[in-house]
Each structure stands twice: as structure tokens, then as C-alpha cells.
Amino acid sequence: GIQVEQSPPDLILQEGANSTLRCNFSDSVNNLQWFHQNPWGQLINLFYIPSGTKQNGRLSATTVATERYSLLYISSSQTTDSGVYFCAGEPSGTYKYIFGTGTRLKVLA
Amino acid sequence: DAGITQSPRHKVTETGTPVTLRCHQTENHRYMYWYRQDPGHGLRLIHYSYGVKDTDKGEVSDGYSVSRSKTEDFLLTLESATSSQTSVYFCATQGGGNEQFFGPGTRLTVL
Numbered sequence: 001g002i003q004v005e006q007s008p009p010d011l012i013l014q015e016g017a018n019s020t021l022r023c024n025f026s027d028s029v030n031n032l033q034w035f036h037q038n039p040w041g042q043l044i045n046l047f048y049i050p051s052g053t054k055q056n057g058r059l060s061a062t063t064v065a066t067e068r069y070s071l072l073y074i075s076s077s078q079t080t081d082s083g084v085y086f087c088a089g090e091p092s093g094t095y096k097y098i099f100g101t102g103t104r105l106k107v108l109a
Numbered sequence: 110d111a112g113i114t115q116s117p118r119h120k121v122t123e124t125g126t127p128v129t130l131r132c133h134q135t136e137n138h139r140y141m142y143w144y145r146q147d148p149g150h151g152l153r154l155i156h157y158s159y160g161v162k163d164t165d166k167g168e169v170s171d172g173y174s175v176s177r178s179k180t181e182d183f184l185l186t187l188e189s190a191t192s193s194q195t196s197v198y199f200c201a202t203q204g205g206g207n208e209q210f211f212g213p214g215t216r217l218t219v220l
Contacts, residue, residue, distance in 0.1 A: 001168075031207045043199065043211035050207075086151060088209070095140060095159060096167055097209065099151040 002027045002091050006100035013077050013107050021072040021085055021103045029089025032063050034072050037084040046072070077107045112136055113212035115200050121218045128187040130215050132200030140203040141183040143175060145196040152199065158183055190219045
């Protein structure tokens with residue numbers, strides 16, 4: 001089956017720093033999404049981004065579907081950005097989403 | 110976000126007992142999903158539903174069954190709970206926009 005690799009697995013930043021998280025898929029997927037799981041366990045939608053670039057405040061994401069990867073950019077990080085970031089995609093037509101194992105981010109004040 | 114609730118939010122049970130988790134949504138989304146989350150594994154799909162009474166297996170379906178008798182409700186049943194099913198269970202829905210939304214999760218402990 002399709003493999004999803006996220007990097008880096010762990011990241012520690014000082015408040016105000018920028019970061020780039022990466023998600024690689026071993027094969028083509030549809031409906032790529034990025035989620036943030038906060039320290040209370042809640043999964044929050046960040047981006048639905050099957051292709052192209054989107055921005056939402058300090059966060060932006062880019063998906064290059066032809067090369068099977070997606071990037072999540074966090075600028076001017078804040079302590080509230082801490083948590084785990086997951087990407088997920090759906091192998092075409094299966095409706096069976098596959099998640100990466102996440103990037104655990106800690107932002108220090 | 111879709112209005113998704115899960116019940117119970119926390120449950121402790123003993124090995125061998127049956128357990129049913131409920132997911133309820135208010136957005137009339139067609140697709141519903143059950144995932145489990147374990148350390149080191151991210152989220153893994155257990156079962157999903159593509160309509161009332163239409164369900165299919167996911168990656169880790171052994172030991173679980175599901176039912177969907179109404180659009181708004183998707184039930185996950187552990188017929189005979191085992192300690193390996195201790196996990197956090199998330200329900201998700203997907204509407205016409207192809208975006209998934211998650212419920213708050215249920216923490217299940219099997220002793």
C-alpha cells in the first residue's frame with residue numbers, strides 16, 4: 001500500500017522562528033489535507049490542498065501532486081503552534097485515507 | 110467544522126466485554142470514518158461508511174464491526190474487547206467538499 005513519510009519527526013523551535021514540514025507519498029493521492037493535533041488531542045483542519053498553494057495567516061501549504069509531496073510552512077511560530085502535525089491523503093477512488101505518523105512540534109517561549 | 114460528537118468520551122472496561130462507541134453528526138455528510146490513534150502509528154482507518162447501511166473495512170478492521178442505520182449515526186462495536194484495543198478512537202465525516210472533519214475522540218482503556 002501507499003506509504004506516507006513526514007519529516008522531521010520532531011522539531012523544537014524558539015518562538016518567532018519559521019519552519020517547514022514535509023509530507024511525501026509513495027504514490028499518487030487525492031484530497032490531501034494537513035491537520036494540527038493540539039496538546040488536548042483535538043484534530044484541527046489546517047488545509048485541504050490537493051494541489052497548489054494556500055495561505056491562512058502565518059501558515060501556508062504547497063502541494064506538488066505530480067511529485068507526490070506537500071509542504072507546510074509555519075512562520076513566526078507561537079507557543080500555541082505546539083502539537084503534532086499530520087498530513088493525510090486518499091489513494092484515488094478508495095475513500096480510505098492514509099495518515100503520516102506526524103511531526104511533533106514544540107515551540108519554546 | 111462539522112458538528113460531530115462522540116460518546117462516551119472516556120471508557121474503562123474489562124477484557125472480554127462488548128463495547129459500543131457512537132459517532133453522531135449534524136451536517137448530513139455522506140461519508141463517515143472510524144480511526145484509532147496509537148503512539149508511533151498516527152491514525153489508522155478501522156472502518157468507513159459511504160451511506161446508510163453501506164460500510165467497508167479499513168486497514169485495521171479485525172475485532173471491530175460497524176453499523177450505520179441513519180445518516181447521522183455511525184457505531185463502532187468491539188464484540189469482545191482486548192487489551193490491544195486500548196486506544197483513542199476518532200470519528201470523522203466527509204461531505205461534498207472532500208474535506209474530512211474530526212470528532213473530539215474517545216479514550217478507551219481495556220483492562
